[in-house]
Amino acid sequence: MTARSGPGPERTTAVIIGAGFGGVAMGIELRRAGVHDFVILERAPDLGGVWRDNTYPGAGCDVPSPLYSFSFERHQRWPRRYAQQRDIHAYLDRVARKHGVVDHVRFQREVVAATFDESTARWRVRTATGEELSAAVLIPAVGQLSRPAYPAIPGIDSFRGAAFHSARWDHDVDLTGRRVAVIGTGASAIQFVPEIQPRVGRLTVFQRSAPYILPKRDHDYASWPHRAFQVLPPLQALDRLGFWLYAEFAQQCLAKWQGFVPLFRWQTTRHLRAAVPDPALRARLTPDYEIGCKRVLFSNDYLPALTRAGVELVTEPITEIAPTGVRTAGGTEHPADVIIYGTGFATLDLLGPVEITGLGGRRLSAAWHAGARAHLGITVPGFPNMFLMYGPNTNLGGGSIIHVLESQARYIRQAVRRLVAHPGHYLDVRTEVERRWDDEVQRRLARSVWTRCRSWYRNEHGRVVANWPGRTGEYRRRTRRFDVTDYRIGAASGSTSDVDVVPERSPKLDAV
Structure with a gap:
């Protein structure tokens, strides 16, 4: 799998960072292409990414099971239409083992730095345990939802009770009969709030902005669909x-066909009216921004849970975490024994914990000072032979x-095969190619719903760094063929290479 040539770092063709869906998809593609000399470095003791980490009560997917799976591994026995965390984690583990990817994973290896050496045309990758690897290709597959984000609230460390993030659920904390404060009302909170509400003593939910919620058409799969x-x-x-x-229709409505948006808004309004009879509570649960600007959520039981006795929805801004509770702008302290942070993830600082250094000693953090950007969401000028999985502007509304991950893995596989065929060379995406791509993406995003409010899709400069403005079918077509003419070819000596490569035409940019 890897080799050593005397003293120095261990050598391998590719290092993949992360063993979630992206890392596993990439590993499968490499093996399919006959590339077995690669390593997956995973910081945790198990694979799975977000589906390993998010074990909170009620954790599940809001994409139907038949679609939230690899096209080449259509699981025939999903227990529910919308799979739960344990089923998705088990599915990914089974697929990774079936395709031999687990053999390439090194667990509990957190990558802290990666530096491109132009003299050797290789990446030098260093882990927190002191290991060093030399790789021709670096493939970060850490995703956009891997690091929990905590709110910048004064006194957050002063709380004397139990406190944890939903993505780091503390199952040793017994919530029975306790006063529980939930900060945040995003995709995780609307799943765990209905699960814990029946057993807690008192539940206080702190809402900064009301989410749009659609009913979830979920049900158990009977045996007959599996047989069929x-x-x-x-x-x-x-x-x-x-x-x-x-x-695809929903994605296009958010990005372009906004004449259909009132239909989705009507569905959320109808759902809210049916679930919350109290007009005062319903008013506080009514969003004040355009639907789709923030993530639209799916739940049948979150809104009814907020109407139960012993549950309070607080919309006043939080000013402080006190030793015994949460204090809001009006001066009220809401007592709590446990605080659960459902405050999402550090989505804007992609690859933040990893110090990545490209050509000329330039840091990726400097290249992305105004926000993450990459050609096809995959390649960054000045960082040769680095290919991102689930990079900037590839998230979906x-x-x-x-x-999307399958599309990216197939594109990267073509690049890796070229580099394997021409050792000692590197591919650096041309600046003008990346700029042309980014200009188009940002121009299309400017007309989308995602620019109309503050959300985790946008950074402090107002730039949408997360979302792709088109359909997944379009993205699949745009990444179908690796076009070597989009890249500057360099050699280990640092001189321009005259490698004989046959350019592949990539599809033209779509009219916008």
Whole structure:
């Protein structure tokens, strides 16, 4: 798998950072291409990414199971239409083992630095345990939702009770009969709040802005669909296709076809009216921004949970965490025994914990000082042979990220094969190519709903750094063929290479 040539770092063709869906997808593509000399470095003791970390009560997916799976591994026995955390984690583990990817994973290896050496055309990767690897290709697959974000609230460390983030759920804390404060009302909170509400003594939910919530058309799968899928596999493909077409429609509505947006808003309003009879509470649960500008959520039981006895929704801004509770702007202290932070992830600081250094000693953090950007969301000028999985502007407002990850893995696989065929060379995406891509993406995003409020999709400069402004089908087509003419080819000596490569035409930019 790897080799040593005397003293120095261990040598390998590729280092993949992260063993979530992105890292596993990339590993499968490399093995399919006949590249077995690669290593996946995973900071945790198990694979799974967000589906390993998020074990809070009620954790699950808001994309239907038939679509939230690899196209080449359509799991035939999902227990529910919307799979829960344990089922998704088990699925990914099974796929990784089936395709031999687990053999390439080194667990409890947190990458702290990666430096490109132009003299050797290789990346030198260093872990927190002191290991060093030399790789021709660096593939960060850490995702956008891997690091929990805590709010910058004064006194956050002064609380004397138990406190934890939803992505680091402390299962040793018994919530029975306790006074529990939940800070945040995002995608995680709307799943765990209904689960813990029946057993806590008192529940106080602190809401900064009300989310749009659609009903979740969830149910257990009976045995007959599984039998039908097994006997007639095309039925499962048809089931998946139906979900994919709907997701493509929803994504396009958010990005371009905004005439359909009132239909989605009507559904959320109807759902809210049915679940919350109290007009005063309903008013506080009514969003004051355009639907889709922030993530639209799916739940059948979150809104009813807020109407139960012993539950309070607080919309006053939090000013301080006190030793015994949470204090709001009006001066009221809300007593609590436990605080749960459902405050999301550090999505804007991609690869923040890893110090990445490219050509000329330039840091990635400096290149991205105004916000993360990359050609196709994959490659960054000045950082040769580095290819991102789930990079900037590849998140979806609607649809399955698995489709995007497959597209990226196939594109990167083509680049890796070229580099394997020409050792000692590197591919550096041309600045004008990346700029042309970014200009188009940002121009299209400017007309989308995602620029109309403050959300985790945008940074402090107002730049949308997370979302892709088109359909997943378009992204698949745009990444289908690796075009070597988009890249400057360099050699280990630092001189321009005259490697004989056959350029592949990439699809033209879509008209916008």
